[in-house]
Amino acid sequence: MKVLVTGTAGFVGFHLAKQLLLRGDEVVGIDNINDYYDPRLKFARLAESGIAEESVAWHTEVQSLKYPGYRFIRMNLEDKHELLSLCNKEEFDVIVHLAAQAGVRYSITNPDAYAQSNLVSFLNVLEAARHNRIKHLVYASSSSVYGLNETMPFSVKHAVDHPVSLYAASKKANELMAHTYSHLYRIPTSGLRFFTIYGPWGRPDMAYFLFADSILNGKPIQVFNYGKMKRDFTYIDDIVEGIINVMDKPAEPLATWDANKPDPSRSTAPYCIYNIGNNKPIELMTFIKELESCMEKKAIVEMKDIEAGDVISTWANVDDLINNFNYKPNTTIQYGLRKFTEWFKGFYPVEKVTKLHAEEVPH
Helix, strand or coil, X not given: CEEEEECCCCHHHHHHHHXXXXXXXXXXXXECCCCCCCHHHHHHHHHHCXXXXXXXXXXXXEECCCCCCEEEEECCCCCHHHHHHHHXXXXXXXXXXXXXXXXXXXXXXXXXXXXXXXXXXXXXXXXHHHHCCCCEEEEEEEHHHHCCCCCCCECCCCCCCCCCCHHHHHHHHHHHHHHHHHHHHCCCEEEEEECCEECCCCCCCCHHHHHHHHHHCCCEEEEEHHHCCEECCEEHHHHHHHHHHHHCCCCCCCCCCCCCCCCCCCCCCCEEEEEECCXXXXXXXXXXXXXXXXXXXXXXXXXXXXXXXXXXXXXXXCHHHHHHHCCCCCCCHHHHHHHHHHHHHHHCXXXXXXXXXXCCCCC
């Protein structure tokens, strides 16, 4: 297939593009390479994909030196004309939309960034899908949409009407916008609620990354809610496998959908929502102890109160993944953290100075 992947300088987009290329798909990647976190890591991911930093320029197509089927363009998705022109020229089969402004706490201090990156950009992606006969639009949502919901495990059958951060609200808005376009224009759309992704080449604003950096450099780590947090940590390879499974099976209308007893994850339109999580929540202190073991160094822990926008626990019900794709994320935290720390120690062997935003608790 010919696939447009947005956010290919990002954590998930980088890994997804690589797997699609390895299986023989043609990939066009776009990213604006903003400075929400250190752009050097983003350029390093691109270099790993055969895209040389010195060749990257705005609106200029760069051919990968490593993968013949991969081309990259630096572009802002807020630029509707550029995006629609690209999609009209390339005639993509599928769009996988991963680019977004991430971060729960950052959305409290920088709300405008979420309106542009997560709402305006997503509308432009929907318009591109509408006008270019896209066979399937797959997009990243988030476990953050569950908000005040305390029924565990989180199910796509649950209502998600009470977000506790603007980031979560923007992701819920994406799901609503996608449903509208699926209903009006019969565009197959699938939203993926990711649960706390970790692994090599990860985001440096995430807790496990900040913890590893502090442990390596003998600095204290801040643990919120006094460590009484649980997260459904999901390894990057499991996320990518889940995306590809969903991508290859376009959403279809549910013939048995009942408006009197509506299933929030399905519709009379070609619309689906899936959780992708490990289905095994882990206490944060257990996670930290495993990270200490992998780093071979003890952490200096500072306990803190819970922060605004945080949720106590996340836990993914993945029954729909199992039933529809015979697939369930299963990478253990021991294996995943070992792979992450191996990469981390190689990439950051000495104390460094990077531009990080404080996101001490994972989401």
